[in-house]
Amino acid sequence: MKKIEAIIREEKLEPVRKALEDNGYFGMTISEVSGRGRQKGIPLQWRVGEYRVDFLPKIKVEVVVLDDDVPRTVHAIATGARTGEMGDGKIFVLPVENAVRVRTGEAGEKAI
């Protein structure tokens, strides 16, 4: 099992959700996060002049999938999230030790 953590643009959540769904992945967890990469911050306006916002709002999508499904899932997310501009985000793949379905108590691959 692997966990895929994708940091994406806020406005790309909907295309990413759809891309995952089209590939048969319905379960996901999302959170609102702040961060920055090479894009650094963006300027916003004060009453006169501007100030820099260092950390930008992003969405983190977390999905846990079977090892064999990793390439397909990563591809789906990357396709959905891409604009080609700086700030499109990153995808991380992490090993997962175990999983438990709370309702039934099933564990391991059956639980995801």
Next chain:
Amino acid sequence: MSISSGDTAWILISSALVMLMTPGVALFYGGMVRRKNVLSTLMMSFAALGLVGLLWILFGYSLSFGTDTGGLIGRLDFIGLRGVGQEPSPVYASTVPHLAFMVFQGMFAIITVALITGAVVERIKFGSLLLFSALWLTFVYAPVAHWVWGDGGWLAELGALDFAGGTVVHICAGVSALALALVLGPRKGFRDGQPMEPHSIPMVMLGAGLLWFGWFGFNAGSALTSGGLAASAFVATNASAAAAAFTWMVLDWIYRRPTLLGTATGAVAGLVAITPAAGFVSPVMGIPIGIGAAAVCYYCMLFRMRRRIDESLDVWAVHGMGGTWGAIATGIFASAAVNSAGADGLLMGNVLQFGKQIVGVAAVWLFAFGATWVLAKFLEVTLGLRVSSMEETVGLDIAQHGERAYGGALR
């Protein structure tokens, strides 16, 4: 003279309108600070309703409007509202109860104290601010109000015009704010360019909206009657606010994009500038006064930021300089045809009136800056003005008040 029910109704309503401006300014400022300091910022203004509301009745009104002493200050004959009753005052607002005039003036004193707090947000010690407010009301506001509006006050005798408080309220608050901020020093991180992001611009707009609404009482109420002059001041007020909001928006647009924060600020600048002029100029003159206000305040704010002075929410740029422009503009655009108690200005060929306005502005500038500087220095060496560095980092909401604005992270 007997009491007019129409005038009395209008002055009482106006008093309530001006009262609402203080929560308005609280929200206007509260939205512009970081979220860890929003309650502290709101509290600084709201506390003035309690503190100044009391002091005004006890002795503030008497110092401002009591029997004149040398043109400088009122005597304590009205202390604790002694002799201030349901009958009109013999010298002020002769068609409304003396109590109505007193409470109307009290609302002005409250908001003037609240205005200053924008300069010192996110770092001042609350207790010191309260003591400062009490001392400032006594030693700065009361004398200046007496000079300009008191019977026998020296600027009133000179003939300097201030319809609703361009000098008394706005120059006084704005210049004092600058002096207090200079003594207090900048917020931690300000000089390093750390972003101080406004946490709720919708809150700023709500505050600006309440200010605009309440300002009709402030300016049109200052006619002290409910007739044609009140209507004239009302229209001039709206014209200036509209012109300044629109101008600021255009300036924003020229440099970058039209912002709500800028447009709301512009409206306030326009309201400030028309304040001394409202009942002395023809209503349409609100337009040039408003356009001028947006330009003056915009570039003063830019100047303040380039000098890296942390007068945090620009009380000086908006109120001090907007009030200065308004007081001078009164000397330019005034017309005795609008208000027989007023005078003609520069455009009507009256250079002398223009000169009187300059004297009024200069006197209030010098006195407010000097006296506030002394008060601030006194508090700095006695109680101390600043919170500790740790408290400043944590935020004043928790450090000074033990509460937070947006709790309940866990449902």
